Amino acid sequence: MSRATIIAAIALAAAAPIQAQHDHAGHDHPALHVNGSLDDCSVQFASRLTQASYRRFVREFGSVSAFKQAGSANVLRKGQLSIGLEMMTFSIDENADAWNDTFAHPDDHHPLGNEKQFPKIKARYGISEDADVGAFWTRNPNANYGWLGVDGKWRILSQEKGKPLSLAVRGAYTKTLYVIDMDMHAVTADVSV
Numbered sequence: 001m002s003r004a005t006i007i008a009a010i011a012l013a014a015a016a017p018i019q020a021q022h023d024h025a026g027h028d029h030p031a032l033h034v035n036g037s038l039d040d041c042s043v044q045f046a047s048r049l050t051q052a053s054y055r056r057f058v059r060e061f062g063s064v065s066a067f068k069q070a071g072s073a074n075v076l077r078k079g080q081l082s083i084g085l086e087m088m089t090f091s092i093d094e095n096a097d098a099w100n101d102t103f104a105h106p107d108d109h110h111p112l113g114n115e116k117q118f119p120k121i122k123a124r125y126g127i128s129e130d131a132d133v134g135a136f137w138t139r140n141p142n143a144n145y146g147w148l149g150v151d152g153k154w155r156i157l158s159q160e161k162g163k164p165l166s167l168a169v170r171g172a173y174t175k176t177l178y179v180i181d182m183d184m185h186a187v188t189a190d191v192s193v
Helices: 003-024 051-065
Strands: 081-091 115-128 131-139 146-157 167-177 185-192
Touching: 051 167
Parallel strands: none
Antiparallel strands: 081 115, 115 131, 131 146, 146 167, 167 185
16 A cells, blocks of 8 residues: 555544534535546536526526636736636535536535636737737536636726726626536626726
């Protein structure tokens, strides 16, 4: 046995009593929908998914996927290009029917988790002195969901001497990718000051 295997076995043995206490403390954990062909929890609708749970899932998953503003009201100058890598993190209630009945799991001991995290590639390009466009792509590398988004931002006011305020408006579109069970699109608009 390797040293890492021994350490993992000790950690699991130490955690078992804690998990048993947690499970017997009155917390109801829903039965997971299992698909042994999966590497990670993936979007797959269960036959018992209700309309109310589906509406909640669409609202929360759509909010996660929406291409959000993560900067100031400033825009890139004409011809400037910005490329970056971010970590996308979001939290959910894994025990809610809205998430449990919309995801399948590799086995019955592999919950979705209350926090998901994976990399996101973003790019922005200045098309004029007052406007830029952007795009992002991300995917859970082990599952069947990801997103592609595009946006455009227009500066209305620019902060300078005697003008203490910058103001920009922005519109964005996001498409959920790789999910066979749904075709989700999100359109957002925001104002930044």
